[in-house]
Structure formats: structure tokens, C-alpha cells
Amino acid sequence: MTTMTRGGFASAASSLEFNTGGWRLARPEHRGRHAPCETSCPAGENPRAYLGAAADGDLRAAWEKLVEANPLPAITGRVCHHPCETGCNRGQYDEPIAIHSIERFLGDRAIEAGWDYPVGAPGGDAPAAAIVGAGPAGLSAAYHLLKRGIKPVLFDAQPAAGGLLRSALPPYRLPRTILDREIERVIAAGIDFRPDKRIGRDISIEELRADYRAVFLAPGAERPRRWSADGAEPARMRYGLDLLKSWTSVGDLPVKGKIAIVGGGNTAIDLARVLKFAGATEVHVITFQALPGAAAVPDAMSAVAREIRQAVEEGVIIHDHRGIRRLIMRGEKLEAVEMVHMREMDDSGRGRRLVAFEGTETILKADEVIPAIGQEVNSAGFESVIGRGPFFHADRFGRLADHAGIFAGGDACGAAGTVSGAIGDGRRAARAIEAYLRGTAPPEQAVIEPIAYRHLNLSYFDHAPRAAAPILSASERSAGNEIESSISQAGVHAEAERCFSCGECMACDNCWTLCPDNSVLKLAGAPPGRDRYVFDYEHCKGCGICAHECPAGFIMMIDEN
Amino acid sequence: MEPKREGISVAALHHQQPAFRGLDAGHMACPGCGQALGARLVTEAIGPDAIIANATGCLEVFTSMWPRSSWRVPWIHSLFENAPAVASGIEAALKAQGRQTKVVVMGGDGGTFDIGLQSLSGMLERNHNVLYVCFDNEAYMNTGVQRSSSTPHAAMTTTSPRGETRMGKRHLKKDLLAIIGAHRIPYAATATVAYPSDLRAKVRRGIEIEGAAFLLVHSPCPLGWGHDGADSIEVARLAVQTGFFPIVEMERGVVAGVMKIREVRPVADYLRLQDRFQHLFEDSREAREELQHLQELADHNIEVYGLRADEPHPRDSEGADTVRRGGMRWS
Amino acid sequence: MLEAIEGSAAVARAVALCRPQVIAAYPITPQTHIVENLARFIADGALRCELVSVESEFSAASVVLGAAASGSRAYTASSAQGILLMTEVLYNIAGLRIPLVLTCANRAVGAPVSAWNDQQDSMAMRDAGWIQLYCADNQEAIDTTIQAYRIAERTELPVMVCMDGFTLTHTLEPLEIPAQEQVDAFLPPYRFERALDPMHPRSIGTVVPPEYYTEARYAHHRALLRAQDEIVAADADFEAAFGRRCGGLVSVDGPSDARIAILSIGSVIGTLLDARDEYPELGPVKLIKLRSMRPFPADALQKACAGLSDLIVLERALSPGGIGIVSAEVRAALSEMQSPPRVHGFAAGLGGRDMPLELYPHLIAAAKARPPVRFSIVDVDPSKVAEEDR
Structure with a gap:
């Protein structure tokens, strides 16, 4: 029995015995969310x-x-x-x-x-997988397989790894030394690289399948997509990616006069800038997409925004929301192109479709028109797995329907055609390949809201x-x-x-500082991050200040009951 | 409920916090109480070598329900209106004993603006080496939300209700800081729980100064103001950002510094979050006029204290609560 | 060594001998001379002490509360309205069980305004939970002040030393002022167990719920009752050290066979002693000095009243609409006796009215009344009272 103290004094911090947590209607929880x-x-x-x-x-x-x-x-x-x-x-x-x-x-x-x-060497009895194509998708797949303890064997048609990074990216964007050193380091991490092995020429898919239980195909998209204006095309048409590749290997390009490039991707912009450096009088880029702005534009050009900005600085002229309706020829020679306002629009639920707006035609003088509207897979050697083409039909984890053990990724799957996209393809495919090889549950796609x-x-x-x-x-x-x-x-x-640390603890101490009930406690030795704070549910009254004042949105109030 | 972490005892953690906290958990304040937070922040800045004299009020009641106490520092509550005199006596005793322990008074606006003003004035006039901290929640909350001389004009309380002939409190909020300033004490300031770094810096300054110091801390009361407990900081922040509660410092009664407002918000943003001002959003001439009246009072504050920022500053209303990864801001 | 000195100055000397560390006071007649003297000692460096000159008696009491709670010996003094303004704090000090000494220079309470003596002020504080000791003369005022600190510090109860305003405070007479070493030996340095101390952080002044409030009040009540022993012991020890005593709780003077006694408190005892000598023809009369009003020494009083047929209570206060405050308490205490004396209740000397020797025969005569006088203001002049108020 407690006895009355003289004058009714109380001991320090004795209220800790009193649990105010029972008052709570909602409790704060650390709920990390994706940024x-x-x-x-x-x-x-x-x-x-x-x-x-x-x-x-x-x-x-x-x-x-x-x-x-x-x-x-x-x-x-x-x-x-x-x-x-x-x-x-x-x-x-x-x-x-x-x-x-x-x-x-x-x-x-x-x-x-x-x-x-941070990868270890796979064990001697570790399974192996073959990867075709040492571009970013193949390198990524090989690296992630290695991380997962699977021996990656990487084949490429070229003598050096890198794919388009090596063959088409101009050095003003990506210096060769960086390219070489980083790829070298990745391969040195434990990838068995086999250069000069082209599928269909040096080795067949069937041979690969016989040697490896899993095969990842990332041969890239090497063949330019055909382009014509209303069926017409100049006799000797040069394609953007080919020009870029030859400039990259030779270091120069024969060019003169006014050039009109069709397309809004990186190839179009890279080529435009290369041609400008090489001495073209005028370089025009014609695209049905939009110039990127400060805010996100839904139909923005797929080229990197800063590259577009730099190209404009260098004198490249961009005609956005335009298409070429007609080539104006004098015999064999191109005189001009007829441009028209053009946008990609919703086709009432059946995908998207290009619409040209009649009555908006203008004439642009040009000596050469160069299409750079994308590439397709050169399906030679892949006939048995590519189906109707021109791309592999893989799911998000690179799995090909009807071809167990075959996976594909990168440009060969016809997606956005970006380096980072290819790296992501390789990473996800590695998960699927591991699951396939080890017989574990295949990965499933989760919808994640940031x-x-x-x-x-x-x-x-x-x-x-x-x-x-x-x-x-x-x-x-x-x-x-x-x-x-x-x-x-x-x-x-x-x-x-400057990072807001969206959805994740940044250890700013706000919750700890602002809790009126001392119910956010700090672990003094913990590193910055979520492990630094503990809720004291014995005392927390659920006022919600910590959640409201968390700068990063890392704390959520959850209804009790 | 979050999973229990291995090897961590929450009870033990209360005794191992990296900063000294003179007020601990288990007190009986309402959820989201601004005063509970304010009092704890003040104790953090003064440290363990202090004695607190607490005037009657919410803080006293919710921290000292015998046989329990939430205080980790020696603490005494005597009466509503005598805390400054009790503190004067403590300070005199410590001086006589040759001890350096700090003496701090804590009181609410009722105990400070109204019933204890005489005792406070005496303490300030005698310039005792005491820091007086008034947690201003702008009404008598402990007794059930009656108006005090600190209640803002037009705010509804149980003794200044909105009725056929009244739009809430008829009178203005007492300009206590001017009264304090007239004592020409070394240091007086206002602060708010929404800007803990500023608050702590002012507490430290008040403590370091030899002589009397006064700090008025704007402390939202979810119950009395009628806002969600989770919004306490938000409400306090808006009081500053609208100019409704100016954050100022006085040296010897002269304004020596202010927290500038970088982006001045309309007072309606502040008022709208609180039930005590809801009648000002009715569709009537009286409501419109009183709403405008409060806007004019805020504008007046901005004008007389020069609160509007000419350019961004790290300690203005937008910069002063900037946090840093790793918590350096608050340490 | 005897020294001719004013009562207030003598009390100030006594207080200084007790080595207080904090003094707070607000001026009010007739208390002022005490604090003025103390302020002079401090100004002269004769007393090392913090003097807090507050803005009200309310703050004076609050300052000494804070000081004593911090472990310092503290002192304050007041009178009349000042005591009443302190009311809330005085209850608080007692409830917190903080040892303090306060001198009440007794004065009438307005309205109407009177600067002169009666004991209505301290009587109004009878229920505040303090020990109240009344001084019959200025030597007792000195000695009781010194004893008061010992009693307070041993019981952890505040002590109010009551001395009649002007009659004692402003009267010059030869008095024995003790030596510092003697007082130091009698009154060791103050150590307050529950002092406000960061090394031992207690919370003082909590909210006590109904389940325990009664026990808190009971403990306080018991502490006051038990304080009777400390009061007696302090007086006995004081006598052993200084050769003087003040009469413990209650003291009797007069022939043991006297059947009539007059009980009073404060300086009127001196007048009654003189009057008894002046009127020996009125027969043997005991004079009973009630020194301790709180705790009320019921047992000691019963013993003092054994064998009496009539007890006259003379006091300088009243409970309007009731009876005399002291006489009511005396009646209640004596009612338990086998054969209690008849108790006659009188008030006199209100608001500074003289208590002449001639009052004595009047009282003795009045004690012949049957039934006994329940209560009477003995020196009222009905001719000065408006017709409708008589």
C-alpha cells in the first residue's frame, strides 16, 4: 500500500509507471514508402x-x-x-x-x-547461364546473376563489350576511357566473357540451349526501321544509327548542306550534333514529339533533355510536333521536305495513332533527309525464338512465352531503348533466371505507388x-x-x-523533438535512419504530431482496433 | 504494432536519451498538448541543474498527480499567483547558500497575464536571476477554457461565447511583452513550440543572462482552440507566418531582433484550423468585419515589429525550422 | 546582560541570532520596526542574509516559502491585512510542511480601519495548520522566536510567533539578549530533508486525489498534536540553556486553592498580574496563560483547570455572530472533564482599546453570573452604539 508522503511530495519521473498509451485511438508506425x-x-x-x-x-x-x-x-x-x-x-x-x-x-x-x-565468386557447383549480347542489358544480367551466385557466360559478336554504348555513343557524351574502365571492372568481377561470338554465325541458339539451362538474349536492335514519306524515299537513303556507328568507328563523316533528321530520340539528337560538329550548314530535327519543358510533358521527345538543350545551343534546329508528309525531289535530288503539324493521339482505346493536321504544311529546304526513328532486331540466328518479330515478346522479367529457359531484354525487346531500361531488364531477368535455375517461386510484378x-x-x-x-x-x-x-x-x-528522403527516415529528429509525450525514443548509437527511433507505445497517446511533422512522410497513423 | 526490436527496452531507453529531458512521459496532458512539448523543450535547454517553480495550471496538474510526477528536476508548485515570488525565494536561498543552480518559473497565460502579474512584476523589478517562461495558450484551459487577458480578440471561449450580441472576446490580447519590457530587464523574448531551435536558443540565452529573463512561448491547446492534436505544430507555425504571434527579442525593453516572415500568409489560414474562430467564417457583416479586424491586427504586428523579410534568411519563418539529415538541426 | 530595547528591535535581534538566510517582508504597521531593524543589520554587514523587499505580503510569504523549501532558514513578519493577504500562502506553507518562522505583530483587521492592537488577525489564521505561540512580554518574544526555529525545524511545521502590536512591539524595556554562541548551541544549522535539490529531484506541491487527501490532512493534524511535546521540550531545553522559560503550552500562576481563574493570551497577562496585586480583596485567583493556541493543548488545559469552579476567558478577538474564539475552544476542551468549571467568555481591548486594571474587578464580578456568561464584549459602551444596533 502506498503511504502518504510528507507534504505530498512525489519522486522524479515516477509518472513513467503510468501508461497513457491506453488513451490512444491511432498509433504511429514507421511505414517506409517508395520515393x-x-x-x-x-x-x-x-x-x-x-x-x-x-x-x-x-x-x-x-x-x-x-x-x-x-x-x-x-x-x-x-x-x-x-x-x-x-x-x-x-x-x-x-x-x-x-x-x-x-x-x-x-x-x-x-x-x-x-x-x-560487392559480389562474391559463385561456388564450384553453382549453375551457369548464357547471356547473348554484352551491351548494357547483357552486362547487367551477367552482373546480377553473379550477385545471385550464378556463373554468367557472356557472348558478344564484337571483339569488345559495350554494345551500342561503344558503337553509337559519341565521346562528347561518354568518354571512351570511362566506358572501357567501367566495363572492364564489371567483367573482372567474375563474368566469363566470350567475344567475337555471333549467334547464327559462330554459335547457334540450339547449341547454347544444350550447354546452358538458361539463356538470356540481349542482342540489341541493330537494323534501322524502314521509313518513307507517303511511300516515297530517296534512292540512296542513309539511316541515322548507321551513320552514327560509322562516325564512331571512323571518327568523321562526309556531310554537306542542309540536313533534315526525322525522329526525337537520342540517335536523332546525337547524329544532329555530330553532323553539326562535322560541318553541316543546317541541321534540322523533325519530330512529332514535344520539346521537353520544365514540367513533365506527356509526349516529350525520348532523347535526354539536356542533350536536346545542348543541341539547340549548338545550332541544331528542332521542329517539334511536326512530321514529313512529302519529299520534294528534283529528279534524284532532294530539294526540300514538306512538313506538317503532327501529333500522336489516343485512338479511342486502341493505342495511339499519328495524326497530321491538314492545312498546316510548310516547306523546309533540305539536301538530305536522314531517318532516325528506331531500330529492330536483326533476327538472323534467332528465328526459332523471336516469333513474328521484329522484337522479342518478353514479359517484365524477360520470360518468353512458350520458351522456358529463354529470357530476353534490352533494345531487342523493343521498349524505350534506353541504357537504364536495358540495365533494369538485365537485373529483373537475373531474378527470373535464378528462380528458374533453382526452381524457386518466379518473381511477380508489383505495382508500387511512390x-x-x-x-x-x-x-x-x-x-x-x-x-x-x-x-x-x-x-x-x-x-x-x-x-x-x-x-x-x-x-x-x-x-x-537537398534530398527530401521521400518516404524514408532521414533521422532529422523531428519526431523525437516534437513528441509532447516523450514517446519517440532515440537510440544514441544507431546510424542515421529508421533504426534510430523507437515508439514507446506504453505512453504514446496517438496525437499524430510525429506523423504530421515528419518531413519525409515516413510515419503513418494506424487506427487502433 | 511495430515488431519489438530485439534487445531494446523501451523503459530503459527513457533513462538513456542523448539529451537531458526534465519532463518525462506518463503525464496526463491531452494528446497533442503544446504546453507539454514546450515545457519539455525548455527543460532540455536548461539541463538538470535547475529548480522549477510552477504556477497553478494545466502543466502543474497534468505533471504532478500524486503519487506520480513527470519531472526529473526539483520542482515546486505552491499557488496560482505566487510562482515568481516562490522563485525569488529559491533564488535568494541559492544565493545565500552559494549555489549556481538555475531557477526557472513556468506558468500559463492566466497565471502570468492575469493573477500572477503583480508577483511577476515584483520579481522582474528586483531583477532576480530567474528565467520566467510563460506558456501562452490564450485562455484558462485547466478550468475549462475561460477567457484570459491573453485570449485573442474575437476568439470564442466559454466566458466569451459567440451569441446574438457578441462575436467572441470583445477585448484585445494584452500586450504583455510591452509590460515586461517596461521593467527594462536584461532579456525578454517570444518563441513558439513550432520553432524548437529558436525556443531553445532563447532559453539558453535567458539562462545565461545574469538577472531576470522572460520568455513567452506560444503553445497551442487542441482542446481549447479546437484543432486536431496532430495539427498543434502546424497551427503554431501559422501563427508566426501570419504575423498573428510575432517572434521578437528585447534587450532592456528595446526590440533587439525579430523572426522575419519570408512568406506572409493570410490570418484566415491560421484561424480556419481552429474552432474558436469558426464563427468568423459565417456569412455575416459582423463575421467579415471581425475577420478583417484580426487581419489588421496581424498586419499591425508586422508593421510595428518590422516582421516582413526583405530577403530569405536562415533564421526567418521559413528557414528557422529547416531540418537536416542526421538531426544536426536540433542538437 | 540587560539592555533597554524596543520590542521590535529585540525581536529583530533574536531573529538575527538565529542566522536566517532569507528574509522577505512588506511594510505594515505595527510590524515595520522589526524588518527595519533587520534591514539595518544587513546593511551594516552585521547579518549576512538575503533581504527580499517584496511588493506585497502575499509575495513575502511566497518568497520565504521558496527559500525554506530550498533549504534556507527564512523569516517574515506581518500584521492584520498583511496576514490576511498571506492567507492562501500560509495554508500552503503548512500543507507543504515547510518549516518557517513568522512574527505576527497583532493588529485589528479592517474595516473599519484600525492600526491598533487586537488578535483578530492571527486568530483568523488559527486553521491554517501553523503552530501559533503567543507572547506575554517582550522577553518571551525574544525567547519564543529562538525556540520557534527549533520547533519548526524539528516538526517541519511553520511557527507563527504572535506579539501584540504597539503594546509589545513599540514598548521599550530592559531585556536579556542572548549571546550568539548560546543561540548557535541551541539552534544547530538548518538541514531540510526535502529541500529542492537537483541531486535529489523531488516534486513538491502535487495534486492529491480523494483517496489520499484525508490521510494528508490527518498526518498534518497529527503532526500538530505531536508538536506539543516539541514545544514543551524546546521551552525546557531553553530554560536549561538560558535560565528562562516561556511557559510551555499553558502555564498557571496563583494560589493552588484558588477556585476562580482568568485565562488569557498575549500581553494582557501582564495587566492581569498587576491587577490581581492591586485587588487582593477579590480573593485568590489563578491566572492561566495560554501560550500555544495551535496546537491547542486540551490535556494541559484540563490539568490547569482542575479544581476550578469558574474560569473567565478574556480574549482580544471574536467570531462575530458566534462567541469568543478562545473561549469556544476552551469550553470544548473542558467539557470532557469530570466536573468542569463554569466558563465565562469575554472579549475586550479590541482595536487598541486600553485594558485598564479596573477591568479585573469587573471580570471577577461577572464570574458570579448564573448561568455563566456565554459571551460578552466586556468593555463596550452601549451609549456609543446607534439605537438600532444595540
């Missing part, structure tokens, strides 16, 4: 995670988190169209985080420092300018020199600190 940078990354990176590590000053940990998904960050940091930045919630506040700059910095730092990829901007508490952030990577001015640029350079380490740190 839009993550859900929009085709490669499957979680930028929030490596930005966090970078902000904590641990660059190696940041790189390791990065290469959990993408083994080629030095490359993608340069060439990716970074939809992560388009999705970045911070873009609605001031400017998105310069994720690509940090990705690139981490990739470069790993190369310089020689950090080992946390919305309105679920963040923006009061706790202040405006800060985005880190700007140094860029050569238009007059300083040439085809052989990288245009954009790295940001500084201090810049990386500052930029990483």
Missing part, C-alpha cells in the same frame, strides 16, 4: 538510399547501394535520361536533385579508388539551388571532348543534403 526517384528509375536504383549515404559522408557505402541495382553508374551518370530527376518531388519545390551528377561522381570515384563490386509530394511536410525544408555541373559553352565544344564534367565532392554532399 518517385526509385519507382521511376528504369534500372531499379534507389537514389534516396545512396543520396542518404552520400549525405552521411560515406561515399563507398553510397556507391555500394547504387551498384546493388546498376553496375554501370559512371556510364549511366553520363548518358541516362534520368527520369528519376523528372520524378523527383523536389522538382515541385524548387529544382530536382541532380541525381545523375551524384551517380556519375560515385561511379568515377569507384573507378579511381578501385572499389570492388509517395506523393503532398505527403511530405515541406515546412522543414528550405530552398537551395541545384548543383550545376560545369558545361563547355557551345563554342568550346567538339565531338571528341566531354561536354559536361563532374561536380565537386562538396557539391555532391550539398546536393545529397
Whole structure:
């Protein structure tokens, strides 16, 4: 029995024995949610995670988190169209985080420092898988198989790995040294690379299937898609990707006069810039897509926005929302093209269709028209598995219906045709291949909604300018020199600190600081992140301040009962 | 419920927090109580070597239901109107004993603006080395939400109801800071639970100063103001960002600094979240006029204290609550 | 060594000898000379003490509350309206069981305004939970002040030392002022177990729910009752050390065979002693000095009243609409006796009215009344009262 104290005094902090948790109608819980940078990354990176590590000053940990998904960050940091930045919630506040700059910095730092990829050597009795095509999809698949303890054997028709990265990407975007060193490092991590092996010429699909229980096909899309204007085409038509490849290997291109390029993708823009550097008088890019703007444009050109911006700076003229209706020829020679307003529109539920708007025709003088509207798979050697083509019909995990053990990914599947998309294909296919080889449950696709901007508490952030990577001015640029350079380490740190950490604890201490009931407790030794805080449900009254004031939207109130 | 973490005892953690907390859990404040938060933040800034004299009010009642107490610092409650005098006596005793322990008074607006004003004035005039902290929730909440001289104009309370002939409180909020300033004490300031760093810095300053210091802390009351407990910080923040509750510092009675408002919000944003102002959104001439009246009062604050920011500053109304990854902001 | 000194100055000397660390007071007649003297000692450096000159008696009481709660010996003094303004704090100090000494320079309570002496002020605080000791003369005021600190600190109860305003406070007479070493030996340094201390952080002044409030009040009540032993012991020890005593709880003076007694409190005892000498023809009369009003010494009083036929209670306060405050309590206490004396209740000397020697025969005569006088204001002049108010 408690006895009355003299004058009614009480001992310090004795109220801890009194559990106010019973008052609660709703309880706070840590509920991590996906950030839009993550859900929009085709490669499957979680930028929030490596930005966090970078902000904590641990660059190696940041790189390791990065290469959990993408083994080629030095490359993608340069060439990716970074939809992560388009999705970045911070873009609605001031400017998105310069994720690509940090990705690139981490990739470069790993190369310089020689950090080992966090993979181990597969055991002697580990299963093996064959990968066809050493472009980004194949390299990614091989790397992720390796991570999963499967021996990857990587075949390519060319003497060196890289695929289109090597054959078509101009060095002003991707210096050869970076390309070589990063790919070398990935292969050295434990990939059995077999160059100069073309399917259908040096080895057949059937032989592969006999040797390997699982085969991943990522041969790319090498053959330009045919193009004509109302059925007409010039006698000697050159295709964009071919021109780019020959310029990349030879280093020069015979060009003169005014050029009209058809297409809105990276090939169109890369080629336009190469031609401009090579001395074309005028280079026009004609596309039914839209110029990218500050806000996300639904039908924006698929080329990287900054490349488009730089191309315009260099004098490339872009005609967006236009198509070519007619070629105006004088005999064999092209005189001009007839452009018309053109958009891709909804075809009442049956996909999309191009619509040209009559009465909007204009004439553009041109000496040559070059189509760059995409490529198809060269199906030679793949006839038994590609079906009707021109692409492999794979699901999200690369699985081909009716061909158990065969997987495909990258440009050969006809998707967006991006490097990061190809890396994502390889990563997901590796999961499916492992499941197939080990007989475990196949992966299933989950629909993941990222946390919305309105679920963040923006009061706790202040405006800060985005880190700007140094860029050569238009007059300083040439085809052989990288245009954009790295940001500084201090810049990386500052930029990483701009991250809102959408949907994940940033260890800002807000919940701990603002709880009126001391019911958010801090673990002093824990690293920055969700493990640092514990809810004391014995005392938490469920007021909801922690959830309301969490800047990152990491705490949710869950109804009791 | 979240899974229990291995090897972590929540009970033990209360005794292992990295910052000293003079007010611990198990108190009986309403969920979302601004004063409970404010009091704890103040104790964090003063540290363990302090004695608190607490005036009668919510804080006193909800922290000291015998046989339990939520305080980790020596604490005394005597009466409603004498806390400053009790603190004066404590300070005199400590001085006589040659001890350096800090003395802090905590009281509500009823105990400070009204019934204890004389005692407070005496303490300030004698310039005792005491920090007085008033948690201003703008009415007598402990007794069931009656108007005080701190209640804002037009706010509804149980003794200033909205009726056929009244639009809530007829009178204006007492300008207590001017009264405090007139004592020409070394330091006086306002703060709010919405800006903990600012609050703590002011507590530390008030404690360091030799002589009397006064701090008025705007502390939302979900019950008395009629807002969701989860919105307590939001409401307090809007009070600042609208100019309704100016954040200022005084040295010897002269305004020495203010928290500038970077983006001035209309007072309606602040009022709308609270039931005590809901009648101002009725469709009537009186409601429109009183709503505008409150806007004019906020504008007046902005004008006389020069609250509008010319350019962004890290300690203005937008910058002062910026958090950093890793919690450095609050440490 | 005897020293001719005013009562207030003497009390100030006594307080200073007790080495208080904090003094807080607000001026009110007739208390002012005490605090003025103390302020002078402090200003002269003769007393090392924090003097807090507050803005009201309410704060004076609050300051000493805080100081004593922090472990310092503290002192305050007041009178009349000042005591009443302190009311809330005085109850609080007692309920918190904080040891303190307060001098009440007794004065009438307005309205109408009177700056002069009666005991209505301290009587109004009878239920505040304090020990109340009344001084019959200024030597007792000195000695009781010193004893009061010992009693307070041993019982953890506050002590109010009551001395009649002007009659004692402003009267000059030869008095024995004890030596510092003697007082130091009698009154060891103060150590308050429950002091506010960051090393032992207690919460003082909590909310006590109905399940325990009764027990808190009971404990306080018992503490006051038990304090009777401390009061007696303090007086006995004081006598052993200083050779003087103040009469413990209650003391009797006069022939043991006297059947009539007059009980009074405060300085009127001196007048009655003189009057008895002046009127020996009125027969043997005992004079009973009630020193401790709280705790009320019912047992000691019964013993003192054994064998009496009539007890006259003379007091300087009343409970309007009731009877005399002291006489009511005396009646209640004596009613348990086998053969209690008849108790006659009188008030006199209100608001500073003289208590002349001639009052004595009047009282003795009045005690012949049958039935006994329930209550009478003995020195009222009905001719000065309006017709309708008589």
C-alpha cells in the first residue's frame, strides 16, 4: 500500500509507471514508402538510399547501394535520361536533385579508388547461364546473376563489350576511357566473357540451349526501321544509327548542306550534333514529339533533355510536333521536305495513332533527309525464338512465352531503348533466371505507388539551388571532348543534403523533438535512419504530431482496433 | 504494432536519451498538448541543474498527480499567483547558500497575464536571476477554457461565447511583452513550440543572462482552440507566418531582433484550423468585419515589429525550422 | 546582560541570532520596526542574509516559502491585512510542511480601519495548520522566536510567533539578549530533508486525489498534536540553556486553592498580574496563560483547570455572530472533564482599546453570573452604539 508522503511530495519521473498509451485511438508506425526517384528509375536504383549515404559522408557505402541495382553508374551518370530527376518531388519545390551528377561522381570515384563490386565468386557447383549480347542489358544480367551466385557466360559478336554504348555513343557524351574502365571492372568481377561470338554465325541458339539451362538474349536492335514519306524515299537513303556507328568507328563523316533528321530520340539528337560538329550548314530535327519543358510533358521527345538543350545551343534546329508528309525531289535530288503539324493521339482505346493536321504544311529546304526513328532486331540466328518479330515478346522479367529457359531484354525487346531500361531488364531477368535455375517461386510484378509530394511536410525544408555541373559553352565544344564534367565532392554532399528522403527516415529528429509525450525514443548509437527511433507505445497517446511533422512522410497513423 | 526490436527496452531507453529531458512521459496532458512539448523543450535547454517553480495550471496538474510526477528536476508548485515570488525565494536561498543552480518559473497565460502579474512584476523589478517562461495558450484551459487577458480578440471561449450580441472576446490580447519590457530587464523574448531551435536558443540565452529573463512561448491547446492534436505544430507555425504571434527579442525593453516572415500568409489560414474562430467564417457583416479586424491586427504586428523579410534568411519563418539529415538541426 | 530595547528591535535581534538566510517582508504597521531593524543589520554587514523587499505580503510569504523549501532558514513578519493577504500562502506553507518562522505583530483587521492592537488577525489564521505561540512580554518574544526555529525545524511545521502590536512591539524595556554562541548551541544549522535539490529531484506541491487527501490532512493534524511535546521540550531545553522559560503550552500562576481563574493570551497577562496585586480583596485567583493556541493543548488545559469552579476567558478577538474564539475552544476542551468549571467568555481591548486594571474587578464580578456568561464584549459602551444596533 502506498503511504502518504510528507507534504505530498512525489519522486522524479515516477509518472513513467503510468501508461497513457491506453488513451490512444491511432498509433504511429514507421511505414517506409517508395520515393518517385526509385519507382521511376528504369534500372531499379534507389537514389534516396545512396543520396542518404552520400549525405552521411560515406561515399563507398553510397556507391555500394547504387551498384546493388546498376553496375554501370559512371556510364549511366553520363548518358541516362534520368527520369528519376523528372520524378523527383523536389522538382515541385524548387529544382530536382541532380541525381545523375551524384551517380556519375560515385561511379568515377569507384573507378579511381578501385572499389570492388560487392559480389562474391559463385561456388564450384553453382549453375551457369548464357547471356547473348554484352551491351548494357547483357552486362547487367551477367552482373546480377553473379550477385545471385550464378556463373554468367557472356557472348558478344564484337571483339569488345559495350554494345551500342561503344558503337553509337559519341565521346562528347561518354568518354571512351570511362566506358572501357567501367566495363572492364564489371567483367573482372567474375563474368566469363566470350567475344567475337555471333549467334547464327559462330554459335547457334540450339547449341547454347544444350550447354546452358538458361539463356538470356540481349542482342540489341541493330537494323534501322524502314521509313518513307507517303511511300516515297530517296534512292540512296542513309539511316541515322548507321551513320552514327560509322562516325564512331571512323571518327568523321562526309556531310554537306542542309540536313533534315526525322525522329526525337537520342540517335536523332546525337547524329544532329555530330553532323553539326562535322560541318553541316543546317541541321534540322523533325519530330512529332514535344520539346521537353520544365514540367513533365506527356509526349516529350525520348532523347535526354539536356542533350536536346545542348543541341539547340549548338545550332541544331528542332521542329517539334511536326512530321514529313512529302519529299520534294528534283529528279534524284532532294530539294526540300514538306512538313506538317503532327501529333500522336489516343485512338479511342486502341493505342495511339499519328495524326497530321491538314492545312498546316510548310516547306523546309533540305539536301538530305536522314531517318532516325528506331531500330529492330536483326533476327538472323534467332528465328526459332523471336516469333513474328521484329522484337522479342518478353514479359517484365524477360520470360518468353512458350520458351522456358529463354529470357530476353534490352533494345531487342523493343521498349524505350534506353541504357537504364536495358540495365533494369538485365537485373529483373537475373531474378527470373535464378528462380528458374533453382526452381524457386518466379518473381511477380508489383505495382508500387511512390509517395506523393503532398505527403511530405515541406515546412522543414528550405530552398537551395541545384548543383550545376560545369558545361563547355557551345563554342568550346567538339565531338571528341566531354561536354559536361563532374561536380565537386562538396557539391555532391550539398546536393545529397537537398534530398527530401521521400518516404524514408532521414533521422532529422523531428519526431523525437516534437513528441509532447516523450514517446519517440532515440537510440544514441544507431546510424542515421529508421533504426534510430523507437515508439514507446506504453505512453504514446496517438496525437499524430510525429506523423504530421515528419518531413519525409515516413510515419503513418494506424487506427487502433 | 511495430515488431519489438530485439534487445531494446523501451523503459530503459527513457533513462538513456542523448539529451537531458526534465519532463518525462506518463503525464496526463491531452494528446497533442503544446504546453507539454514546450515545457519539455525548455527543460532540455536548461539541463538538470535547475529548480522549477510552477504556477497553478494545466502543466502543474497534468505533471504532478500524486503519487506520480513527470519531472526529473526539483520542482515546486505552491499557488496560482505566487510562482515568481516562490522563485525569488529559491533564488535568494541559492544565493545565500552559494549555489549556481538555475531557477526557472513556468506558468500559463492566466497565471502570468492575469493573477500572477503583480508577483511577476515584483520579481522582474528586483531583477532576480530567474528565467520566467510563460506558456501562452490564450485562455484558462485547466478550468475549462475561460477567457484570459491573453485570449485573442474575437476568439470564442466559454466566458466569451459567440451569441446574438457578441462575436467572441470583445477585448484585445494584452500586450504583455510591452509590460515586461517596461521593467527594462536584461532579456525578454517570444518563441513558439513550432520553432524548437529558436525556443531553445532563447532559453539558453535567458539562462545565461545574469538577472531576470522572460520568455513567452506560444503553445497551442487542441482542446481549447479546437484543432486536431496532430495539427498543434502546424497551427503554431501559422501563427508566426501570419504575423498573428510575432517572434521578437528585447534587450532592456528595446526590440533587439525579430523572426522575419519570408512568406506572409493570410490570418484566415491560421484561424480556419481552429474552432474558436469558426464563427468568423459565417456569412455575416459582423463575421467579415471581425475577420478583417484580426487581419489588421496581424498586419499591425508586422508593421510595428518590422516582421516582413526583405530577403530569405536562415533564421526567418521559413528557414528557422529547416531540418537536416542526421538531426544536426536540433542538437 | 540587560539592555533597554524596543520590542521590535529585540525581536529583530533574536531573529538575527538565529542566522536566517532569507528574509522577505512588506511594510505594515505595527510590524515595520522589526524588518527595519533587520534591514539595518544587513546593511551594516552585521547579518549576512538575503533581504527580499517584496511588493506585497502575499509575495513575502511566497518568497520565504521558496527559500525554506530550498533549504534556507527564512523569516517574515506581518500584521492584520498583511496576514490576511498571506492567507492562501500560509495554508500552503503548512500543507507543504515547510518549516518557517513568522512574527505576527497583532493588529485589528479592517474595516473599519484600525492600526491598533487586537488578535483578530492571527486568530483568523488559527486553521491554517501553523503552530501559533503567543507572547506575554517582550522577553518571551525574544525567547519564543529562538525556540520557534527549533520547533519548526524539528516538526517541519511553520511557527507563527504572535506579539501584540504597539503594546509589545513599540514598548521599550530592559531585556536579556542572548549571546550568539548560546543561540548557535541551541539552534544547530538548518538541514531540510526535502529541500529542492537537483541531486535529489523531488516534486513538491502535487495534486492529491480523494483517496489520499484525508490521510494528508490527518498526518498534518497529527503532526500538530505531536508538536506539543516539541514545544514543551524546546521551552525546557531553553530554560536549561538560558535560565528562562516561556511557559510551555499553558502555564498557571496563583494560589493552588484558588477556585476562580482568568485565562488569557498575549500581553494582557501582564495587566492581569498587576491587577490581581492591586485587588487582593477579590480573593485568590489563578491566572492561566495560554501560550500555544495551535496546537491547542486540551490535556494541559484540563490539568490547569482542575479544581476550578469558574474560569473567565478574556480574549482580544471574536467570531462575530458566534462567541469568543478562545473561549469556544476552551469550553470544548473542558467539557470532557469530570466536573468542569463554569466558563465565562469575554472579549475586550479590541482595536487598541486600553485594558485598564479596573477591568479585573469587573471580570471577577461577572464570574458570579448564573448561568455563566456565554459571551460578552466586556468593555463596550452601549451609549456609543446607534439605537438600532444595540
